[in-house]
Amino acid sequence: MKQSWTLARVAGIEIRVHVTFFLLLAWYGLISWADTRTFEGLANGVALIIVVFGCVVLHELGHATAARRYGIRTRDITLLPIGGVARLQGMPEKPSQEIVIALAGPAVNLVIAMFLALMIGDQVVDLSLLSGDEKEISFAVSVLAVNLMLAIFNLTPAFPMDGGRVLRAALALRFGQLRATRMAARVGRGFAVLFAVLGLLYNPMLMLIALFIWIGAAMEAADVELRAALAGMPLRSVLVTDFRTLAPENTLADAVSLTLSGTQKDIPIIDRSQRFIGLLSQAALLRGLSAQGDASTVGEWMRRDVATARADESLETIWQRLREGDGHLLPVIDSERLIGLIDLDNLLELSRFRAALERHGAAG
16 A cells, blocks of 8 residues: 555564555644643553554454455554555455455454453443543553454444444345345445434544445445456456567667557557567556656666466456555566567456346346
8 A cells, every 4th residue: 555654564564654654643642732731641652552453453364364364364464543454356256255355354452452351350341432421441441442442333333344344244145245245235335424423423534434345345246346347367368469569778768659649658668579578567668767867778768577378267356466566567478478468458348248238137
């Protein structure tokens, strides 16, 4: 995720923090200072946020651990002001697996709350903490209450939150993945509207959560729609074969001329034996022009460590790799020769075409 920094690596998973997270720390620090007018109060407020987000990381690691059980790795976990986001390298094959993965996160928060309850002993959690009225509550009880809130809130059936994923998986047992996702996404958007209204009336943070839910539901639904459209389709049906190439000894001026003569933005680079050796992106072309002018060679600015696809790979696999990568183009190689390109925009267009045909069939 852009504009984020790696804090640590746990079990091969990068723990990252987004730049906006520090705005939350500053905001909560100001609130704590306004409430107490002491540096101790300010430190306690910031410390509480840091500990709570440590619990959020453990929540996401719960998802990652459950996913690993089914052979699904986690790329990274990023801390945002509204919580944590774990990027899984794939989706579970069975609805029952998705239920286990979704429930693993809230289960971690409940375990933390139970552990703190044993430590606290006879202290009683004052539910007024939920409305922010209790000022003299202990640090441990605060963390306990927040973990209970995290568990309960994440189990809300607002897709793509944990409860929404459980809902989608339960629906998939009867209706199939595609229809279940559509239904769960509608429920998620409904909750997003509800949270937005509550945010306007009570807590602006709910408006950010509402935006996250709305966008997340739309993206998840679009992803499943595209997977359904690609299922069983041959790779060559969307293979771009009308493209231009350059050699590493060509100049950036040649690349500019080629770019302006058509719609191609990224240029495959091949050597004299017609082997694919790299890709010159438009961003790299612009950097090269700014740094050395148009007389420098393509070989100086092309990227050599480019992910490629085989001609016998499925479109579903290729789509997954495009989603996980940082580019929108995947060269397809057969016997070291470039036979075509898979463009992310083409796959999205295919999904829209298939959806239009599906609507036509339903209307007919």
